[in-house]
Amino acid sequence: MYLSTSKIRLGIDIGGTFTDLTVYEEESGATVSLKTPTVAGDPVQGIANGLLLLREKGLTADQIHYFVHGTTIGLNTLLQRKGAKTALFVTEGFRDILHLQRLRLPVPYDFRSRLPEPLVPRSLVYPIAERMRQDGTVARALDLEQLDEAIDSAIAAKVEGIVVCFLHSYKNAEHELAAARRVKERSGGRLEVTTSAELWPQMREYERAVMAAVNLYILPTCKRYFQTLAERLLLEGVTAKPFITQSNGGLMDIGTAAEAPVRTLFSGPAGGIVGAVRAAESAGLRNVITLDMGGTSADISIIENLQPSFVQSNHLAGFPIILPAVSIFSVGAGGGSFAWIDKGGLLKVGPESVGSNPGPACYGSGDKAAMTDAFLLCGYINPDRFAAGHVRLHPELSAKALQPIADYLECDIWETADKMIQVAVANMYAELSGIIEQHGLDPRDFSLMGFGGAGPVVVSFLAEEIGADSVLIPPSPGTLCALGSLLADFAYDAVQARYEQLEQIPLSLLRGEFRKLSAQAEAWLNEQQINGLEGHSILYFMDIRYAGQAFELELPIEEKQLRRKDHRSIIKAFHELHQRQYGHHDENASLEVIQLRVRILGHTIKPGIRKIGKAEVPAEVKGQRRIICNGRSYEASIYWRSELLEGHVICGPAIVEQDDTTVLVLDGWQGRIDGHGNLVLRRGEETA
Known part of the structure; x- marks a missing residue:
């Protein structure tokens, strides 16, 4: 294939x-998608390998004038606990804030469940004499x-950076900013500094404090990666400024990402949801449950009325991350999740993964039987067409790796492989059924969408489990996250804390604050x-x-609501939102504004x-398997x-092979290609 x-x-x-x-050629409107193995320990080399593939297809680096990238560097750094040695400055009397946490059992x-070990040890937490009142005045x-x-x-302890989180700094960040300036001056600019109020007031x-600590913990690693990426792109001849996908599905430049890498923790999966909406x-579907199954995990999300679900906080590795993000629920079941026998003698799959190196046994390097x-x-899977033929698979090595587990279960290797898939689907079903119940959804009102390298293989199994009537497979499901990054807009939230009764804030004042x-x-x-x-x-x-409530709801506000004589339209909208979310509301209760936000x-x-x-003739059958x-x-x-x-029309049982994934059509299901290349599977339709 030649690109112009x-x-x-x-x-x-x-x-x-x-x-x-994913490449989008502006002149012709054509898109091209490719996959190349991730290089463990050097992800930038994987990008360079991808650029080489593009050159082989006629693309030159000087044609690239827009470059956007979803990354899991920060996420992996946090999960693997390989971040920076960090100190924390807190208000005097709050030294144990990271250790006390919320005094709730994780389970x-x-x-026997335990709270996560803080990222900053107590010996590196320094109480500082200062105090702000809750109204922002200096005590x-x-x-x-x-x-x-x-x-x-902290310098003597050889830390790489300092986090500053003082009491009530969300109302007045003067002390945090002064402390940050002092750190830069006294360390000669050698230490990184993160102030909590600048990150999210x-x-x-x-x-x-946790979010600021996470940000600085992953910051040096992310900074080095972004710097290496920028340098390598220039070396490859790509002069376009790199942009990075955020957890909220938006974009930001690489410099902003380097200073606030905590905003990129859910970068890759968020891009997939943007692509899924498109x-x-x-x-022609408005309600979709997505299943993004890659090499390490399966991510589930809900799209309702063509709008992704957002959350104001997430939990990652046991830590709360209070930033707006696309709502994603992860299960440790991906193509690299391997089988094992637990102490009770039961077959388990995941959550640990073999990754890309050594990879599943069929890659030729590993010895563990993965999905x-x-x-x-x-x-x-066709062993000769995996990843567009760039990765040759070896079934005999898969059989060898699975044999010990098959012997233990007293099954043959094919029956054992089938049981592995059933176990993984059961894990996904357990997570998905909880999500459906939590959101009060009827699965019959939703289609399932499978994407990622392995999503289209298993999504029909999951649809049968929950009773969904249809499954959507996009044209290039294996690279939908990369396409989603090209579809994303730049996004930023400006925030101001209030903590006042709604009716005590004049609408004219609210208009002024929103303008600022x-x-x-x-x-x-x-x-x-x-x-x-x-x-x-x-x-x-x-x-x-x-x-009196502990948590708040995000209420969209229209300009015309701020120009009315009173607050009644805002109050009415909140009662309706609370009713939809929780099934009840209280018109006699007063409303408290926690913060104002503007999203651009x-x-x-x-x-x-x-x-x-x-099509003018039926689809050609290429063989049987x-x-x-x-x-x-x-x-x-x-x-x-x-x-x-x-x-x-494709009638199951059938296999649809493509360069970036494989689609499994189960017996009793039928697939139809629509005008945009989507494959829509439905249960029990007669052949047209």
């Missing part, structure tokens, strides 16, 4: 097993002499220095709760939804996705 010399927009997503690339019914001035002693002690001291729209080995032995936050958000967008934006939009939100979206140039040709599903053996018809056109 027009300008190119390139999106890249690095997973635990593969690095995915309420397991008295006690910052003790500079004690601050200098703490800085000198919100109450709840513990959560703010795929659902093209298929990819099970897919291969059950006949779902809008100006702050617009200044951020200008600092990103983006060429080719197609305008921007600004959204208003209030985080509100009933007085800088709209990027996006790949269009392309039409494909219409024996597959095993749920204890039964079938002869499955083989199709090539690249040759399927609008109107083609």
Whole structure:
């Protein structure tokens, strides 16, 4: 395939097993997707390998004028506990804030469960004499002499950075900022500094301290990676400024990401959800449950009325991350998740993964039987077409790795591989059923969407378990996260804490505060220095709760609501939101405004939804292959996705092979290709 010399927009997503690339050619509107193995320990080399693949297809580096990248560097650094040696400066009397945490058991019914070990040991937590009141006035001035002693002690302890989190700094950050300046001066600029209020000015001291600590813990590693990435791109001839995907599905420049890497923790999966919204729209579906199954995990998310679900806080490695993010629930079940026998003699799959190196046994380096080995032995995967033929698979090595487990279970290797898949699907079902119940959803109102390298293989199993009627497989599901990064807009939230009764805040004052936050958000967008934006939009939100509640809801606010005579329309909207969320509301309760937020979206140039040709003859069957599903053996018809056109019908059992993944169509299911290349599977339809 030859690409023309027009300008190119390139999106890249690095997973635990593969690095995915999606190219959008602006002149023709064509998109091209590729996969290359992730290089363990050197993910930038994986990107360089991907650029080499593009050069082989006729693309030159000087054509790339827009580069966006989803990353898991910060996430992996935190999960593997390989971050920076960090000190924490806190208000005097709050030295044990990271150790006390919230005094809740991680698993309420397991008295042996333990709180996570803090990222900063107590010996490196320094109490500083200072105090802000909750209204932002100074109760006690910052003790500079004690601050200098703490800085000198931290330097002597050879820390890489200092986190500053003082009481009530979300209302007045004066002391935090003064302490940060002092650290830079006294260390000669050698130490990194993160102040909690600059990162996210919100109450709840513990959560703010944790997030700031996480940010600095992963900051040196992320900074080095981003610097290496920028240098390597220039070396490869790519002069485009790199942009990074955020956890909220938006974008930011690489410099901003280097200073606030905590915003990138859910970067890769968030890009997938952005791509999933576009795929659902093209298929005419508004309610979708997504299953993004890669090499390490399976991520589940909900798209309702073509809107992703967002959360104001997440938990990661036991730590609360209080930043807006796409709502994603993860299960330790990916293509690299390997099988093992627990102490009770039961077959388990995951959550540990073999990663890309050594990889599943069929790669030729590892000796553990992973899900990819099970897919291969059950006949779902063609060993000669895996990852577009760039990775040759060896079924005999899969069989060898699985044999000890098969012997223990007193089954043959094919039955054991089938049981592995059933166990992994059961794990995903347990997570998904809880999500459905928690959100009060009827699965019959939703389609399941499978993407990622392994999602299209197992998504139909999951659809049968929950009783969903349809499954959507996008045209390039294995690289949807990379495509999603090209579809993402630049996003930033400007925040101001309030903590006042709603009706005590004049609407004129609220209008003024929202205008100030809008100006702050617009200044951020200008600092990103983006060429080719197609305008921007600004959204208003209030985080509100009933007085006395512990947590708040995000309420969208329209400009016209702020121009009315009273607060009644805002109050009415909150009662309706609370009713939808929790099934009840209280019109007699007063409302408390926790904070005001303005979100700016800088709209990027996006790949269009392309039409494909219409079929004039039935889809060509490329062969037959024996597959095993749920204890039964079938002869499955083989199709090539690249040759399927609008109107083609696939009857299960069948396998649809493509360069970036494999689609399994179960017995009793039928697939139809729509006008945009989506494969929509439905249960029990008659052949058209």
